[in-house]
Amino acid sequence: MxxxxxxxxxxxxxxxxxxxxxxxxxxxxxxxHITFMELRLLASEIEEGFWKKTEEAKAAAEPVKDIAPPAADPEDADVFPAEEPPAPAAAPIPEPAPNAADQSAPAAPRGKTTVELSKIARPGTAASGTVKFGSGVTAEWVVDQFGRLGLDNASGKPDQQDIQEFQLELQKLFS
Structure with a gap:
């Protein structure tokens, strides 16, 4: 072969x-005759290409679905700006830059946060996968053996709502 x-x-x-x-x-x-490490590296390359193809296929299939949610999102957009001011009061130093971006975000429709579990666990992790936040930010997530959650290779900074939705989706995934 x-x-x-x-x-x-x-x-x-x-x-x-x-x-x-x-x-x-x-x-x-x-x-x-292939070593486990060689096999793991090949699988990692394949997985990366597989997820890209999967995301492209989903993106091609989702534009029709994305048209309906914006009708409901303007109502949600009215609710969230009222909740945004308390967030800076709770954490004034780290939140100012994301809030500046968040003020323009409610004008754009939010998508659904999707969390996918990788079938191949990374070394040193209990589980890993990818996430596409409702704001459009994508990242890889990992949970180590101690249950600590981390994000890698983020395409941007997820906002507070993204993090809350991500945590809920992750809980559903492991339930």
Whole structure:
């Protein structure tokens, strides 16, 4: 098997729920000797490309769905500006810059926060995945063995509402 065939094999087996060690055993049965680290790196490359394709496909399918929510969002936009002033009072130093951006955000329709769980856990983490916040910011999230949550590779800074929605979606995911 060449590199391309190995990647195709991995792409077929991961969605079926096979672990990387089981996939390594299957490859060994087919005469392909690959270390676990090499397999992990290949799977990581595949996963990155897979999520990009998945997000592009969802983005292409969602414009019709995004047209309906803005009708309900103006009502929500009226409610949120009333809640924004207490946020700076609670944390005046870190919040001023995001609030300046948040004031223009209610004019734009907010999408739904979507959280996806990666089938392949990163080393040193209990779980990981991607998140697309309602404001359009995207990031990778991780939960370590101690239950600490972190965001990596964020395309921007999520606002307070994004964080609350993310926490709710993450709780639903693990429930």
């Amino acid at each position: 060449d590199q391309k065939q190995i990647k195709e094999f991995i792409v077929q087996k991961i969605p079926e729920g096979y672990s990387l060690s089981k996939i390594q055993d299957m490859l060994k049965e087919q005469g392909v």
